[in-house]
Amino acid sequence: MDLPADLLTPVLRDPTAIRSLRDADWDLLVRQGRESGLLGRVHHRLAEAGLLDSVPEAPRRHLEAEWSLAEKQWRDVRWEVECLRRNLAVTGVPIFLLKGAAYVLTGLPSGRGRLFGDVDLMVPRTALPEVEKELTLAGWRFDPDLDPYDDHYYRTWTHQIPPLTHFLRHTCVDVHHTIVPETARVDVNAKKLRDAARAVDGSEDLYVLAPADMVLHSAVHLFNEGQFERGLRDLTDLDLLMSRFAAEDAEFWSRLVARASELDLQRPLFYCLRYCRLILGTEVPEQARRDIARAVPVGGGHRWLMDLLFTRALRPHHHSCRTAASGAALWLLYVRSHYLRMPLRLLLPHLWRKAFRGIKKGDATADVEGYTT
Amino acid sequence: MRLPRRFQLTHHLSRRLWDGECVVYDDQSGDTHHLDPLATSALLLFAAAPLSDKELAARMAELLEAPEDNELLDWCQRTIFRFRMTNLVAEVEI
Amino acid sequence: MNLGDLAPQDLTRRLRGPGVMLRTGPFVSRIWTDMPIMERGLSLLYADYPVEDDRGFADFHVSVMRPRSLRRWFQPQAQLLYDHQALFEPLPLDQALPMFEWGMNWAVGTMANQFLILHAATLERNGRVVIMPAPPGSGKSTLCAGLACRGWRLMSDEMALITLDDGLVVPLARPVSLKNKSIEVMTRFAPDAVFSEPAEETHKGTVALMRAPRDSVARKRDPARPAWIVFPNYLPGAETSLAPRSKAATFMEMGENAFNYSVHGRRGFDVLAGILDSCACYDFRYSDLDHAVQVFSSLASEA
Numbered sequence: 001m002d003l004p005a006d007l008l009t010p011v012l013r014d015p016t017a018i019r020s021l022r023d024a025d026w027d028l029l030v031r032q033g034r035e036s037g038l039l040g041r042v043h044h045r046l047a048e049a050g051l052l053d054s055v056p057e058a059p060r061r062h063l064e065a066e067w068s069l070a071e072k073q074w075r076d077v078r079w080e081v082e083c084l085r086r087n088l089a090v091t092g093v094p095i096f097l098l099k100g101a102a103y104v105l106t107g108l109p110s111g112r113g114r115l116f117g118d119v120d121l122m123v124p125r126t127a128l129p130e131v132e133k134e135l136t137l138a139g140w141r142f143d144p145d146l147d148p149y150d151d152h153y154y155r156t157w158t159h160q161i162p163p164l165t166h167f168l169r170h171t172c173v174d175v176h177h178t179i180v181p182e183t184a185r186v187d188v189n190a191k192k193l194r195d196a197a198r199a200v201d202g203s204e205d206l207y208v209l210a211p212a213d214m215v216l217h218s219a220v221h222l223f224n225e226g227q228f229e230r231g232l233r234d235l236t237d238l239d240l241l242m243s244r245f246a247a248e249d250a251e252f253w254s255r256l257v258a259r260a261s262e263l264d265l266q267r268p269l270f271y272c273l274r275y276c277r278l279i280l281g282t283e284v285p286e287q288a289r290r291d292i293a294r295a296v297p298v299g300g301g302h303r304w305l306m307d308l309l310f311t312r313a314l315r316p317h318h319h320s321c322r323t324a325a326s327g328a329a330l331w332l333l334y335v336r337s338h339y340l341r342m343p344l345r346l347l348l349p350h351l352w353r354k355a356f357r358g359i360k361k362g363d364a365t366a367d368v369e370g371y372t373t
Numbered sequence: 374m375r376l377p378r379r380f381q382l383t384h385h386l387s388r389r390l391w392d393g394e395c396v397v398y399d400d401q402s403g404d405t406h407h408l409d410p411l412a413t414s415a416l417l418l419f420a421a422a423p424l425s426d427k428e429l430a431a432r433m434a435e436l437l438e439a440p441e442d443n444e445l446l447d448w449c450q451r452t453i454f455r456f457r458m459t460n461l462v463a464e465v466e467i
Numbered sequence: 468m469n470l471g472d473l474a475p476q477d478l479t480r481r482l483r484g485p486g487v488m489l490r491t492g493p494f495v496s497r498i499w500t501d502m503p504i505m506e507r508g509l510s511l512l513y514a515d516y517p518v519e520d521d522r523g524f525a526d527f528h529v530s531v532m533r534p535r536s537l538r539r540w541f542q543p544q545a546q547l548l549y550d551h552q553a554l555f556e557p558l559p560l561d562q563a564l565p566m567f568e569w570g571m572n573w574a575v576g577t578m579a580n581q582f583l584i585l586h587a588a589t590l591e592r593n594g595r596v597v598i599m600p601a602p603p604g605s606g607k608s609t610l611c612a613g614l615a616c617r618g619w620r621l622m623s624d625e626m627a628l629i630t631l632d633d634g635l636v637v638p639l640a641r642p643v644s645l646k647n648k649s650i651e652v653m654t655r656f657a658p659d660a661v662f663s664e665p666a667e668e669t670h671k672g673t674v675a676l677m678r679a680p681r682d683s684v685a686r687k688r689d690p691a692r693p694a695w696i697v698f699p700n701y702l703p704g705a706e707t708s709l710a711p712r713s714k715a716a717t718f719m720e721m722g723e724n725a726f727n728y729s730v731h732g733r734r735g736f737d738v739l740a741g742i743l744d745s746c747a748c749y750d751f752r753y754s755d756l757d758h759a760v761q762v763f764s765s766l767a768s769e770a
Contacts, residue, residue: 022522023522023523023524024522024523024524026524027497027523027524027525030524031528031550034578035550056524058495058524058526059524061526061581062526062578062581064580064581065578065579065580065581066580068580068581068730068731069580069730071732072403072729072730072731072732075400075401075403075732076403078401079401079402079403082401318550319550319551319552387733387736387737389715389718389740389743389744391713391714391715391718391743392713392714392715394713394714394715394716395715396715396718396719396736396740398733398736400732400733403729403732405718405719405722405728405736407715407716407718407719408715
C-alpha cells in the first residue's frame with residue numbers, strides 16, 4: 001500500500017529536495033512541518049545549506065515566522081534554567097539538564113529551530129525532597145487538579161515527580177531522578193550518568209550528560225516512552241546529536257555502543273541507529289551497526305513488526321500522513337511503553353483507567369472566547 | 374570591615390525614555406518594565422556606576438535637592454529590592 | 468478575479484472541493500464549507516476580494532462544517548476546523564460567519580509571526596495611520612466602522628500588522644465585527660453600508676459584520692506609517708475630548724495586549740518603541756459618532 005505524501009522527511013534528510021517542490025507541495029510541507037514542530041528546524045537546515053533564497057516568498061515567511069518562535073523559546077529556556085539555577089543555589093544540589101535544555105545550554109544544533117515543552121532536569125534521588133521544597137517556595141506549583149492517583153502514578157512508576165508549573169511565568173519543569181523509570185525492566189544507574197556528566201561552560205552547578213549518554217537518553221525517551229506527537233522531531237534531535245558528536249570525536253560510535261551495553265540500553269540504541277538511518281539517512285558506520293545488532297538478537301518477525309510500527313509512528317504528525325494503520329501503531333507502541341515500565345498485572349488496570357479517562361471532553365478544542373473581542 | 378553591598382545594572386537591557394518615564398526591556402528574561410520618573414532616575418544612576426543603598430540615597434538627594442533622610446533611604450532600599458526582583462540590577466561580586 | 472465574479476455553482480464547487488483561495492491583505496486562505504449560510508455570507512462580505520489559483524500556496528486552511536453528530540438533526544451547528552482539526556467547540560448554525568472571522572483572526576494571531584501583531588484597529592488618511600488599541604466595550608469597532616465610512620481607509624479592525632523591518636502598518640481589511648447597539652448605530656450612520664444577518668446570543672451578544680469598503684479592500688498592498696495612537700472610550704452622554712497620554716504607559720498597554728510582542732524579543736521592543744517615537748498618543752472620549760469623526764478629520768488635516 002502506498003502511504004500518503006510525506007514531504008517533510010525528504011527535506012530533513014536532504015535540504016536540496018526543496019528544489020523539486022511546486023507551490024502546492026509547499027502548501028502541504030509547511031503544514032506538515034508546523035504540526036510536527038519542525039518548521040523552525042526546516043528553516044535552520046535550509047539556512048545552513050544556503051537554500052533559503054530558493055524558497056518561494058510565501059512559504060519562506062512561514063519558515064521565518066516559526067523560526068522567530070523557536071528563537072523566542074530558545075531564549076525562554078535559557079532564562080528558565082537561569083531561574084532554576086538561582087533558586088536551587090541554596091541547596092548546593094548539582095542540576096543535570098536533560099534533552100532540549102541541555103541542547104540549548106551547550107549550543108548544540110539540536111537546540112536550534114526547535115519548539116520546547118518543558119525544561120527537564122535530573123537531580124540525585126536523595127535530593128528530591130529538598131529540590132521540591134525550594135522550587136515550591138520559589139513559585140513552582142503542582143497541577144492543582146492532580147489527583148492522588150496521578151501523583152502516586154508519577155512517584156511510583158515514572159522517573160520523575162509530577163510536573164511543576166511556575167505561577168507567574170507559566171513555564172513547566174520536570175524534575176527527574178534518573179532517565180528511565182525506576183521499576184523499568186531496563187535498569188539505568190543514575191549515578192553512572194552523573195559521574196560521566198560534564199559541566200556547562202562557565203558554570204559550577206549546571207551539568208549535561210556526556211555525549212553518548214545524551215544520545216542514549218534521547219533514544220530511551222523516544223523508543224520506550226510511547227509518546228510520538230513529537231516523534232519525528234525527537235528523531236531529528238538524535239540525528240543532529242550523533243552527527244555532531246561523531247564529527248567531534250572519532251571514537252564516538254564505539255563509545256556509544258560500549259556505553260549502551262554498560263547501561264543495558266542496547267535495544268533503544270539499536271532502534272535509534274536503525275530508524276535514524278532508515279528515515280533520515282544518518283551516516284552510521286557499519287561497524288557500529290554490526291556491533292549493536294549482535295548485542296540485540298532480534299528475529300525477523302520482530303524486526304518486521306517494529307519497522308511497521310516505528311516507521312508509521314515516526315511520520316510527520318499531520319493528518320495527511322495518517323492512515324488507519326498509524327492509529328493502531330501508536331496505540332500498540334503506547335501499550336508497549338507501559339509494559340516496559342510496569343508489571344502486566346498493574347498495567348492492565350492502568351490502561352483501563354486511561355482509556356476511560358480519555359473520553360473526557362474538551363482538551364483538543366479551546367473555548368472560542370480566547371480569540372475574539 | 375565589611376564592604377557595602379553594591380548593585381549594578383544587568384547587561385542585557387534596552388531602554389527608551391519618554392517624558393521622564395522609562396520602558397526597559399530585559400533580553401535575558403524577555404520581560405518589559407515601566408518605570409515612573411523617580412525609578413527612572415534611580416535606574417540611570419545605576420547605569421552610571423554601581424551603587425550601594427546609601428550611595429543611591431546620596432545621589433538621589435543631590436539630584437532632587439532633598440534631605441538625605443530615612444524616608445529617602447527606605448525608598449532607595451525598596452527600589453533596589455524591586456530592581457533585583459525584576460533582574461534589572463544584580464549585586465556586584467566582590 | 469474576485470470572489471464576486473465566480474458563478475454560484477463554481478463557488479459551491481470550490482468550497483466543497485479544492486477550497487476557495489481567498490486573498491485578504493498579505494495572506495491567502497484556503498476556505499472550505501458545506502454550509503449554504505456560509506456561502507451566502509462569503510458572497511456578501513467577500514465579493515471584492517481576489518480569488519487565486521487553487522493549485523497555489525495558501526497561508527491558512529480554514530473550514531466551517533456541519534459536525535457529524537446526531538445533534539445536527541435537531542439543533543444544527545457549525546464547527547470551525549483549522550487544517551482538519553477542530554479549533555473551537557461547535558456553535559449554533561447562525562454563528563457560523565462570526566466564528567469563521569474568529570478562526571481567521573486565530574490563524575493570523577498564532578502563525579503570522581513575520582509581523583509584530585498588535586491588538587488594534589488601524590485606519591489611514593493622507594498616508595498616515597491611526598492605531599486604535601482598546602479593550603472590548605470601548606466603542607473601538609463602532610468608531611473604526613464610522614471612520615471607514617467617512618473617507619478613512621480601513622486597514623484592520625482587530626489586528627494591526629507591523630513590519631519588523633521598517634515599522635509600517637500592513638493592510639488587512641476584513642469585515643468589521645459590530646456588537647449589540649453599535650449595529651443599530653452604524654445602520655443609521657451609514658445607510659449604504661452592507662451588513663450580514665445578525666447572529667444572536669453569541670458569547671458577545673448579538674454580532675453583525677459590516678463589509679469593508681471596496682477602496683480599502685483594493686489597496687491591499689499599500690502599507691503606511693503610523694502617526695497617532697488613540698485609545699477610544701465610548702461613554703454615553705460624554706463630551707468629545709482628545710487628551711494626550713503617557714507614551715511609556717501606552718507602550719506597556721500595547722505590548723501586553725499584543726498577539727506576539729514577546730515572540731520578537733529585543734526586536735519587538737525596538738519596533739514598538741519606534742512606533743511610539745513617531746506617534747502622538749491620545750485618550751479619546753466620545754458619545755456622538757458624527758462629532759467623533761469630525762475630531763479625527765481635523766487630526767488628519769493637521770500638518
